Amino acid sequence: MRNSGYYSQFGGAFIPEILVSTFDELESAYLEARDDPSFWQEYVELMSTYSCRATPITRLDNLSDELGGANIYVKREDLNHTGAHKANNVMGQGLLTRRMGKKRVIAETGAGQHGVATATMAAKFGFDCTIYMGAHDVARQRPNVFWMEQMGATVVAVSDGSQTLKDAINEAFRDWVTNMDDTHYVLGTACGPHPFPEMVSWFQSIIGTEAREQMLERTGVLPKRVYACVGGGSNAMGLFSGFFDDDAVELIGVEAGGRGKGSGQHAARLAYDDATIGVAQGYKTFFLQNMDGQMQDTHSVSAGLDYVGVSPILSHLHETKRVRFEAATDEEVVAAMQRTVRREGLIPALESSHAFAQAFREAPEMSNEDNILINMSGRADKDIFTVADAVHDPKWREFIIDKAAAYRREMSNG
Amino acid sequence: MRNSGYYSQFGGAFIPEILVSTFDELESAYLEARDDPSFWQEYVELMSTYSCRATPITRLDNLSDELGGANIYVKREDLNHTGAHKANNVMGQGLLTRRMGKKRVIAETGAGQHGVATATMAAKFGFDCTIYMGAHDVARQRPNVFWMEQMGATVVAVSDGSQTLKDAINEAFRDWVTNMDDTHYVLGTACGPHPFPEMVSWFQSIIGTEAREQMLERTGVLPKRVYACVGGGSNAMGLFSGFFDDDAVELIGVEAGGRGKGSGQHAARLAYDDATIGVAQGYKTFFLQNMDGQMQDTHSVSAGLDYVGVSPILSHLHETKRVRFEAATDEEVVAAMQRTVRREGLIPALESSHAFAQAFREAPEMSNEDNILINMSGRADKDIFTVADAVHDPKWREFIIDKAAAYRREMSNG
Amino acid sequence: MAEYATRLEESIRAARQKKDLLLMTHIVLGYPDFDSSARVVEDMVEAGVDLMELQIPFSEPMADGPVILKANAEALKSGATVERSFEMAEWLTQRFDIPFLFMTYYNILFCQGIDKFVSRCQSIGIQGCIVPDLPPAEGQDYLDAMRAARLAPVHIFTPNSTPQRMQFLDQNSEGFIYSVARKGVTGKETSFTDDLADYLSTCRENTSLPLAVGFGVKSREDIEFLTGKADIAVIGSETIRVLETEGVEGVRPFIDALVA
Amino acid sequence: MAEYATRLEESIRAARQKKDLLLMTHIVLGYPDFDSSARVVEDMVEAGVDLMELQIPFSEPMADGPVILKANAEALKSGATVERSFEMAEWLTQRFDIPFLFMTYYNILFCQGIDKFVSRCQSIGIQGCIVPDLPPAEGQDYLDAMRAARLAPVHIFTPNSTPQRMQFLDQNSEGFIYSVARKGVTGKETSFTDDLADYLSTCRENTSLPLAVGFGVKSREDIEFLTGKADIAVIGSETIRVLETEGVEGVRPFIDALVA
Numbered sequence A, B: 001m002r003n004s005g006y007y008s009q010f011g012g013a014f015i016p017e018i019l020v021s022t023f024d025e026l027e028s029a030y031l032e033a034r035d036d037p038s039f040w041q042e043y044v045e046l047m048s049t050y051s052c053r054a055t056p057i058t059r060l061d062n063l064s065d066e067l068g069g070a071n072i073y074v075k076r077e078d079l080n081h082t083g084a085h086k087a088n089n090v091m092g093q094g095l096l097t098r099r100m101g102k103k104r105v106i107a108e109t110g111a112g113q114h115g116v117a118t119a120t121m122a123a124k125f126g127f128d129c130t131i132y133m134g135a136h137d138v139a140r141q142r143p144n145v146f147w148m149e150q151m152g153a154t155v156v157a158v159s160d161g162s163q164t165l166k167d168a169i170n171e172a173f174r175d176w177v178t179n180m181d182d183t184h185y186v187l188g189t190a191c192g193p194h195p196f197p198e199m200v201s202w203f204q205s206i207i208g209t210e211a212r213e214q215m216l217e218r219t220g221v222l223p224k225r226v227y228a229c230v231g232g233g234s235n236a237m238g239l240f241s242g243f244f245d246d247d248a249v250e251l252i253g254v255e256a257g258g259r260g261k262g263s264g265q266h267a268a269r270l271a272y273d274d275a276t277i278g279v280a281q282g283y284k285t286f287f288l289q290n291m292d293g294q295m296q297d298t299h300s301v302s303a304g305l306d307y308v309g310v311s312p313i314l315s316h317l318h319e320t321k322r323v324r325f326e327a328a329t330d331e332e333v334v335a336a337m338q339r340t341v342r343r344e345g346l347i348p349a350l351e352s353s354h355a356f357a358q359a360f361r362e363a364p365e366m367s368n369e370d371n372i373l374i375n376m377s378g379r380a381d382k383d384i385f386t387v388a389d390a391v392h393d394p395k396w397r398e399f400i401i402d403k404a405a406a407y408r409r410e411m412s413n414g
Numbered sequence C, D: 001m002a003e004y005a006t007r008l009e010e011s012i013r014a015a016r017q018k019k020d021l022l023l024m025t026h027i028v029l030g031y032p033d034f035d036s037s038a039r040v041v042e043d044m045v046e047a048g049v050d051l052m053e054l055q056i057p058f059s060e061p062m063a064d065g066p067v068i069l070k071a072n073a074e075a076l077k078s079g080a081t082v083e084r085s086f087e088m089a090e091w092l093t094q095r096f097d098i099p100f101l102f103m104t105y106y107n108i109l110f111c112q113g114i115d116k117f118v119s120r121c122q123s124i125g126i127q128g129c130i131v132p133d134l135p136p137a138e139g140q141d142y143l144d145a146m147r148a149a150r151l152a153p154v155h156i157f158t159p160n161s162t163p164q165r166m167q168f169l170d171q172n173s174e175g176f177i178y179s180v181a182r183k184g185v186t187g188k189e190t191s192f193t194d195d196l197a198d199y200l201s202t203c204r205e206n207t208s209l210p211l212a213v214g215f216g217v218k219s220r221e222d223i224e225f226l227t228g229k230a231d232i233a234v235i236g237s238e239t240i241r242v243l244e245t246e247g248v249e250g251v252r253p254f255i256d257a258l259v260a
């Protein structure tokens, strides 16, 4: 007897007994919502009035010329309210939370993007909100913390373990096992126990549904290849799901290559061969773990891809070879970001820039009758501290040092 | 004999002789584009593929309830690529620049918003780009400068005069009178010599055209009142122009009240009675000037409204009483911003928050059968340094001080 | 509903003949180091503890609160491995004549291979396992292996469990039922009230296995409250908290005070 | 195309009888202060300068380069007003027997009231005005007032001006035509080349008024180049630059060297 929520051998719901009824409730709420056409209608309506769905497709005119192969199109999730595809998932779960009659939401966040999105949704829906964030990430991502707090959310710095995303997830579960009666846990990606991977993918499928239609309308044909970065896998699942039935469309997931293959400092679970199958954070998938099953430290220039596990659905699609997995290194990613900014005026998040880097590598080998599509999962302007450090901008440092000096002066005067 | 470009007594083109032929060329290019339906079509196409037009209308559900009067709707210009309505104008002028065969653009910027938008457009169109920015503003708005530079623009810090917006405009003109042959000056608001006020308003009219249609579709009726903040006046002109023919729709422009009426520290040219008619920066309008005609220092918590002049078209509409002008003080504005963030999950720019503040003041007196519409001209997340200071966040200060210390350590080690 | 006899259940029933309420304690293997773990166990057994949970540390102890979480992390940091945990457990089962169980997360079993893990448990004398992130629906392989080895898979009743769910858990359990006294993770306050008594009687109605009660048990009063309502009181985080604040020496007096 | 006779044109024509190229200099009233302005004018007149532009400072001198821009700002900062500029100009016209013009931006006229501004010019002996941000199309009131007062509105020819435009400007000008030697603002380098000579002959063809040439004139060589091609050489920023670097004392030697 196997629970539902399996994708070949991956997935499942490895949850503490105390959450069993909470997951039962969530699963039925989700299944009912899925069966109720008015729910999706309400969701689309919300996303097109509160955010700007359908998000457009932009052709990279200059880079398509410059790289000289395939025509490059970009799905503009960066234009979503709060600046990333994360908005799709949180607004969907917000509707579901209201449907379940719950009054409080909690969430984990790494880069802060999902935290800001959840805090935003909570403000909009009038929910109480607590965001768990690794203490390291709180220190690195103060701008996001600032906005979460302005939205009225409580941000809890988690100082356990590696003090990053996975620890924030554990801590969110610890909150949930105490407060499940009035609280919904808004998991931020297509990971975790069933039904999260499927449910989050469902909400994100709005990306792929739109994109397929838009590409057909715009170019008359389907794209030859479709690229998305893979952290937990939600933006990739969202875009890819629009093309699962189109066998001719190759799907490429791009993971964080960090300091490169063999460096041990990366977060490539499927593209490199360092990961093995395991069970943690409530689900079975490929994890970057040691032989005992202890999770390893990962590294990426982009906080949003810096995670030990990956969507069980993507592990399945990796095994069936429906999706090809690649990795882009920190260096390639920063270069791809800078190139896109300078030549196209788009500012892809460092996460999204992984997909750009891989697409730029492959486009020149393709025919200029081919079209390819990149998911721009988010914008980087909120990550200015990280980006300024990644490109080593000396004027930024000076600015921060001067600003700090001004604060210190004010404090000693006032 | 009067030149064209007058709106009752306001407007004109008070330009150095050397620019006369440049303005002639610009005016004909503009008039031709205006007469050519394919131009507007191309413009709308560009804005709907590169940015996310039509931008949606969002209903403020919570605040409409809480304030208990009119139903409040918001036009979401914050969702534009680069985060503000400024994108509309720059992309339009970008198309025109290409049409005129020019290869370089220059622009002034105060808050940095228009500079970022112009640098973005230049990257997209492949133009060289120089942005003039008051030295004070360069120091205050480093994040925007960082992005402009990443886009490949040269940012020139102007250390003349008050080192703010008006000085940047003067300096941009000084560049233009030297390089007019290959350079177009992308003025950022509905000010300056003819045809800028009219041309910028035309590009921004996309806001009002969309909004009118959307409100009718959404609510079945026209809004009773329509609010927009007024710096130079471009977002206000853009939204208002959709409703000029609807006599029943009251149009309210909200200026920067700064430290309040009578304080001498504000930028309210039409709402308070400190301004007089004058001619500067190439056009005739109400200016905050002394009796000799010397421009006065202005003040606002929002850099984008902190300007001595105002669109000549708005001065005209002030005199004809078609538009009512009000001012919101710094304090009211910060409160309105925080309230909107916390209750609705929207982050209006400090500029836009002026319109919110006035609408919040008026909504409770209205019937709940009335609808009102606020222009959310931009988002505040790029202005985090200003906002964090405006709300006095001690954790932000700590973060900056720590970050500076880390930079100093690295620099002394490296 | 015991489907097969286990040594664990037998020992518990035998001990209950002599004592109204048995005491089960919990340690994290390798915390603060393996030598200290050994000394703590020795002190506990001498103080009269009746059975013990040995936690094999895991990097993601999702169901544990801050005290045990930290103990897991520190054990790993000071070099704890699954191999050393097995060695240590074997040494303990040989030396002390009380039932020992493993408590750990599923990934530890999964990465070893479930059959291998269970048969090693059997060969070193571990009598049962508590795997808090493995509901029976996900654990068929594990349940099969445990049955084959005649070891006890212990499952957890919670205040959220319906009678149906309790019966289902009972069907998949051997040895005893671990009933948690409240929602939440290990190591927080529990109120020992009438509500708890009602809940425990529901538990009782839905299993014929011995009933252990855990989460928040830490004083003589708690023990007295539980007497007559359960078979085993579980002292989890509190032992580790004592270890942390008073060192190995503090453990014996703490247990003595509880059972006195 | 002079439509009415002006004292300014007459004086220029008279002076040109005696000299091949006249010299016009430029100062900003009140920079660095009013006393210094007075001394500089005195030195200049003594050195043989033939006519002078007196700039009434404005906070937004859009057409001026960094040197004059800064002089405007500093004059205002040290208290220059339109009133004091008029007083000073009156004192100068009474004391020195050369033509003086006002150079300023339109807002200064506009805020005074154009008629009042022009009639005050007339009453204090100012002979003409240069208003670089007031093209004739915007300046009908100003042109009318100047005509009524028989004062000279001076307009500017530029390398961008078509012959038609030059003729239009000429129709609206009196006194002389100010021909700028290149694109750009005051105070930058100009190359005195054949192109410039061609441009100046075009200027000459399109006006019968005396021709002044400005923007970048600063050396004896420049003066020699212009001789025969224009009536007046204008020294603008360079005087102020000398003032800045060498003080009031430096002005006289600088002018002496030019006209020697």
Ligand SMILES: Cc1ncc(COP(=O)(O)O)c(C=O)c1O
Residues within 6 Å of the ligand: A084, A085, A086, A110, A111, A112, A113, A114, A188, A189, A190, A229, A230, A231, A232, A233, A234, A235, A236, A303, A304, A305, A349, A351, A352, A377, A378, A379
């Ligand atoms: C912009 C952006 N893209 C991608 C990701 C990765 O998440 P996922 O793989 O779930 O799309 C994140 C996560 O924070 C993100 O912020």
Ligand SMILES: Cc1ncc(COP(=O)(O)O)c(C=O)c1O
Residues within 6 Å of the ligand: B084, B085, B086, B110, B111, B112, B113, B114, B188, B189, B190, B229, B230, B231, B232, B233, B234, B235, B236, B303, B304, B305, B349, B351, B352, B377, B378, B379
């Ligand atoms: C977001 C935003 N709103 C409003 C303004 C004011 O300009 P305008 O009055 O031209 O719309 C600015 C100017 O920078 C701005 O950035």
